[in-house]
Amino acid sequence: MxxxxxxxxxxxxxxxxxxxxxxxxxxxxxxxxxxxxxxxxxxxxxxxxxxxxxxxxxxxxxxxxxxxxxxxxxxxxxxxxxxxxxxxxxxxxxxxxxxxxxxxxxxxxxxxxxxxxxxxxxxxxxxxxxxxxxxxxxxxxxxxxxxxxxxxxxxxxxxxxxxxxxxxxxxxxxxxxxxxxxxxxxxxxxxxxxxxxxGPYDKNPLSTRFRTIEHPAEPDNQVRIRKQCCFIYKLPSVGRCCYTCPRLTEEERVERLQTL
Structure with missing residues (x-):
């Protein structure tokens, strides 16, 4: 090695x-x-x-x-x-x-x-x-x-x-x-x-385009939005979505990003 x-x-x-x-x-x-x-x-x-x-x-x-x-x-x-x-x-x-x-x-x-x-x-x-x-x-x-x-x-x-x-x-x-x-x-x-x-696919499953938005506090930083919610918000210890979650509204996402 x-x-x-x-x-x-x-x-x-x-x-x-x-x-x-x-x-x-x-x-x-x-x-x-x-x-x-x-x-x-x-x-x-x-x-x-x-x-x-x-x-x-x-x-x-x-x-x-x-x-x-x-x-x-x-x-x-x-x-x-x-x-x-x-x-x-x-x-x-x-x-x-x-x-x-x-x-x-x-x-x-x-x-x-x-x-x-x-x-x-x-x-x-x-x-x-x-x-x-x-x-x-x-x-x-x-x-x-x-x-x-x-x-x-x-x-x-x-x-x-x-x-x-x-x-x-x-x-x-x-x-x-x-x-x-x-x-x-x-x-x-x-x-x-x-x-x-x-695997047995007709299309490469990694060939995916992700939507991006501008970080509200860091204009040079683009935030990539997930295609699929991971459900982490359902854990009692977390209780909220990731800031990259597709479930969030843009207002909710900006609010989450500003608190990081």
Whole structure:
């Protein structure tokens, strides 16, 4: 694993992802689940019902929506690919999961790949197919079955966070080659990638346009509005919508932004 990758605390602090080498010993005890457990109905229902109780969600649709919103493993994998040219193996059987009020992830280093000097486009396509078609899509279908929500509600969360993180990563790096990689991958994910990389779809589910408004207190800052409400306002500990929520009127949104 590249040294700068190891030292980047974004993985653990923002994405709640840790890495392990199984050859060095047993997996830590808190990670008692595999990624595959989230796809099997009986185990999934137990895991998500416990998650629902922990966050005090009033219903399964609220729990499933927030679980998908906080399922940060895909962004960690995309960050590794675009920023470090490193392919994380997110095969469900290699993934260990701990679910408390947030999902946490332990990923095996074995099975990871480094971008080849030639053939990056094929390497990227293979990584994205593994991530989305073989992991994210089955997870979202499982969440849809559990909650009764449309699978497109979960994809809307993913499209939104990709549109948040990539521009931020681009703005935070001074390296031209890294910026170029981030820009190319962002464009590919949201505009060029064929639908078959994501699952049995006719259209790329990440190819979504978001409405933006001017921040009332920061004229140079554009606020991107979500396509799908995440239902966080239904949690007793929160009680109000995100300022990016499509449920808000413009007056309510401005009021929320001015209080931040």
């Amino acid at each position: 590249p040294q700068p990758f190891i030292e980047d605390d974004l993985f653990e602090q923002k994405f709640r992802v840790e890495f392990s080498d199984p050859s060095q010993g047993k997996v830590r005890s808190p990670y008692t689940l595999t990624g595959s457990d989230l796809f099997a109905a009986d185990q999934r229902d137990q895991i998500l019902d416990r998650f629902k109780d922990l966050i005090e969600a009033p219903s399964r649709d609220v729990a499933a929506s927030l679980f998908a919103k906080w399922y940060t493993l895909p962004m960690a994998a995309l960050y590794a690919m675009s920023r470090y040219q490193y392919g994380i193996d997110v095969s469900p059987e290699r993934l260990r999961v701990r679910v408390d009020k947030w999902p946490y992830f332990l990923v095996e280093e074995t099975g990871a790949s480094v971008c080849p000097q030639e053939g990056r486009e094929q390497w990227r396509a293979d990584l994205l197919r593994q991530l989305f078609s073989r992991h994210v899509d089955p997870l979202y279908r499982s969440l849809a079955e559990y909650s009764g929500l449309s699978i497109h509600a979960f994809w809307a969360h993913t499209a939104y966070v990709i549109g948040y993180w990539y521009p931020l990563w681009i703005s935070q790096t001074e390296s031209q080659p890294v910026q170029q990689s981030l820009r190319m991958d962002y464009r590919f994910l949201t505009q060029e990638a064929p639908a078959e990389l994501f």
